[in-house]
Amino acid sequence: MFLALKEIRHEKLRYGLIVGMVVLVSYLVFVLSGLAYGLAQQNTQAIATWDAQKIAVTSDANDSLAQSLMTKQTANKVTLTKHEAYIGQAGVVAKAKGQPKLSAQFLGINRGEFIYRKLTVTSGHKPTTSRQILVDDSFKTNGYHLGDKVSLGATGGKFKIVGFTHNAKLSVAPVIYGTLVTWRTLSHVTSDFKAGGIVSNRSGFKPQTSDLKTLTMSQFINKLPGYSAQNTTFTFMIAFLMVIAMVVIAVFLYILTMQKLPNYAVLRAQGIPAKVLVTTTISQALILVVGGLVIGAALTAATVLVLPAGLPMSFNVPLLAGVTGGILLTGVLGALIPVRIILHVDPVSVIGG
Amino acid sequence: MPALTLAHVSKQFGHDTNQVTVLKDVNFEAEAGQVSLVIGPSGSGKSTFLTIAGGIQTPTAGEVHVQDQSLQQLAGKARDALRLNKIGFILQAYNLIPYLSVQDQFTLVDRVKPRGNLTAEQLANLLDQLGIANLTKQYPGELSGGQTQRVAIARALYQNPDIILADEPTAALDSDRVKVVGQLLHDLAKQHNKAIVVVTHDLRLQEFADKTYAIMDGRMTLA
Numbered sequence: 001m002f003l004a005l006k007e008i009r010h011e012k013l014r015y016g017l018i019v020g021m022v023v024l025v026s027y028l029v030f031v032l033s034g035l036a037y038g039l040a041q042q043n044t045q046a047i048a049t050w051d052a053q054k055i056a057v058t059s060d061a062n063d064s065l066a067q068s069l070m071t072k073q074t075a076n077k078v079t080l081t082k083h084e085a086y087i088g089q090a091g092v093v094a095k096a097k098g099q100p101k102l103s104a105q106f107l108g109i110n111r112g113e114f115i116y117r118k119l120t121v122t123s124g125h126k127p128t129t130s131r132q133i134l135v136d137d138s139f140k141t142n143g144y145h146l147g148d149k150v151s152l153g154a155t156g157g158k159f160k161i162v163g164f165t166h167n168a169k170l171s172v173a174p175v176i177y178g179t180l181v182t183w184r185t186l187s188h189v190t191s192d193f194k195a196g197g198i199v200s201n202r203s204g205f206k207p208q209t210s211d212l213k214t215l216t217m218s219q220f221i222n223k224l225p226g227y228s229a230q231n232t233t234f235t236f237m238i239a240f241l242m243v244i245a246m247v248v249i250a251v252f253l254y255i256l257t258m259q260k261l262p263n264y265a266v267l268r269a270q271g272i273p274a275k276v277l278v279t280t281t282i283s284q285a286l287i288l289v290v291g292g293l294v295i296g297a298a299l300t301a302a303t304v305l306v307l308p309a310g311l312p313m314s315f316n317v318p319l320l321a322g323v324t325g326g327i328l329l330t331g332v333l334g335a336l337i338p339v340r341i342i343l344h345v346d347p348v349s350v351i352g353g
Numbered sequence: 354m355p356a357l358t359l360a361h362v363s364k365q366f367g368h369d370t371n372q373v374t375v376l377k378d379v380n381f382e383a384e385a386g387q388v389s390l391v392i393g394p395s396g397s398g399k400s401t402f403l404t405i406a407g408g409i410q411t412p413t414a415g416e417v418h419v420q421d422q423s424l425q426q427l428a429g430k431a432r433d434a435l436r437l438n439k440i441g442f443i444l445q446a447y448n449l450i451p452y453l454s455v456q457d458q459f460t461l462v463d464r465v466k467p468r469g470n471l472t473a474e475q476l477a478n479l480l481d482q483l484g485i486a487n488l489t490k491q492y493p494g495e496l497s498g499g500q501t502q503r504v505a506i507a508r509a510l511y512q513n514p515d516i517i518l519a520d521e522p523t524a525a526l527d528s529d530r531v532k533v534v535g536q537l538l539h540d541l542a543k544q545h546n547k548a549i550v551v552v553t554h555d556l557r558l559q560e561f562a563d564k565t566y567a568i569m570d571g572r573m574t575l576a
């Protein structure tokens with residue numbers, strides 16, 4: 001530690017540059033994983049608030065609730081307990097006078113069923129008639145108010161916003177909660193159709209009919225359009241970035257170590273154990289990487305503060321811990337490469353001439 | 354018992370037609386309380402001799418003993434420990450760690466070997482004697498060649514080793530400083546009972562030696 005710190009203090013520019021690199025890499029990794037997580041959340045937030053376990057959609061819907069239309073006949077084959085709720089999804093464009101158009105996901109649910117009960121309202125109240133809707137907070141940030149009359153398509157007339165709810169996003173669009181009656185109108189289906197599917201908060205939920213296919217929530221989420229493609233893309237970007245970071249850090253540490261070999265040879269000649277020099281190199285790498293991470297994290301925090309609110313960036317502890325751990329590991333791996341050279345440094349090389 | 358003994362030591366480098374024999378049947382003894390000088394021209398094998406004597410290179414044939422310990426019988430780590438505790442090297446080049454101040458060069462030794470080093474008072478006296486007491490805050494890059502050499506000497510002595518191996522310790526010094534260093538090595542031998550081995554081509558050191566060897570093309574003879 002003594003040697004490590006003394007050297008960093010003496011070679012400020014050199015080590016400053018390495019820290020700078022770690023800062024940039026960790027900043028990029030933090031921001032990317034924040035965006036990845038934020039986007040993933042906007043795909044699924046609404047679902048998460050229901051605390052649901054299973055969803056049943058029609059067998060021909062290709063695991064998509066938006067494509068699922070469940071007839072009364074099919075619905076009658078399943079008895080719902082207080083753990084189940086009917087649901088129907090329809091993509092809509094919301095428009096109120098003097099307000100911007102917003103693409104949204106309309107979710108039709110029944111009053112009294114568990115999804116409705118789970119909804120929390122940040123202002124206003126839950127809808128009590130089929131002309132009333134509860135909408136995601138982002139409507140408010142886009143200028144909508146309680147009481148605004150909103151059209152959700154060419155047909156169906158206007159609906160009144162009676163409440164706002166938090167974290168209601170599905171497929172990166174704000175959610176509008178209304179009734180299944182409205183869902184039928186927006187989906188252009190008759191009352192022969194009961195709903196889109198059934199959501200349950202029991203893990204044992206399994207309708208005994210081949211008309212319906214039951215998915216776990218995570219299966220369902222992975223089938224949301226674009227969701228797994230997005231995640232894979234981000235995962236690969238972050239993984240590649242980590243690998244590049246490792247190579248770059250390793251190369252830097254390698255060059256630094258090569259430059260220090262004559263010094264290390266002197267120390268070896270004086271009987272300083274190789275272990276001390278290895279510890280020095282690794283603790284140096286850790287100091288540099290931790291320093292870089294801290295600054296990178298601070299930069300990320302600053303970025304979050306100045307970014308427009310609409311940008312999907314969010315963090316959670318496991319995610320941050322994973323990213324931080326990954327970069328730390330990267331740094332240590334990078335530092336381990338020159339260790340071999342240090343162990344083989346030849347003290348004879350500095351004696352003579 | 355001599356502090357350092359080399360018996361029938363040979364050293365060859367390379368193989369077959371590239372083979373060179375740098376040391377040929379070298380016999381050498383250094384006693385505690387004496388300055389042993391090895392004088393020879395450049396390329397005669399002085400540094401090779403010194404590295405073998407200090408256990409950082411192994412001879413092709415022959416035996417090296419530090420006090421009663423045969424170096425051949427020590428594993429790498431034990432040889433490190435022996436160097437750290439018993440042997441001080443004064444090297445010809447790269448003596449000092451560039452990113453440590455003069456004071457920190459000594460502190461580093463304390464970190465690795467907490468016991469048996471010079472006390473603060475002894476160190477202050479030593480630096481005073483060498484005329485470098487005012488340089489403790491400097492970095493090696495800020496020192497002249499002669500100052501560097503004197504700090505390196507202090508650095509080797511700081512470990513308080515029984516044996517001091519010096520490779521051309523006066524190379525960068527003017528005649529006055531040569532006298533100071535020669536006297537210092539002489540005093541160390543006499544007052545602190547150290548075995549001092551100096552390899553050099555500098556004949557000016559001869560007057561401080563108790564025993565002088567000559568080395569020429571790898572053959573050592575007692576002068």
Ligand SMILES: Nc1ncnc2c1ncn2[C@@H]1O[C@H](COP(=O)(O)OP(=O)(O)O)[C@@H](O)[C@H]1O
Pocket residue numbers: 352353366367373375393394395396397398399400401402
């Ligand atoms: N590792 C080595 N491989 C081959 N030849 C070497 C090696 N080390 C030293 N030599 C040769 O041994 C001879 C003596 O070298 P050295 O001990 O450094 O002499 P001095 O210190 O007296 O100048 C030189 O000719 C040198 O080229």
Ligand SMILES: [Mg+2]
Pocket residue numbers: 351352353399400401445520
């Ligand atoms: Mg030499």
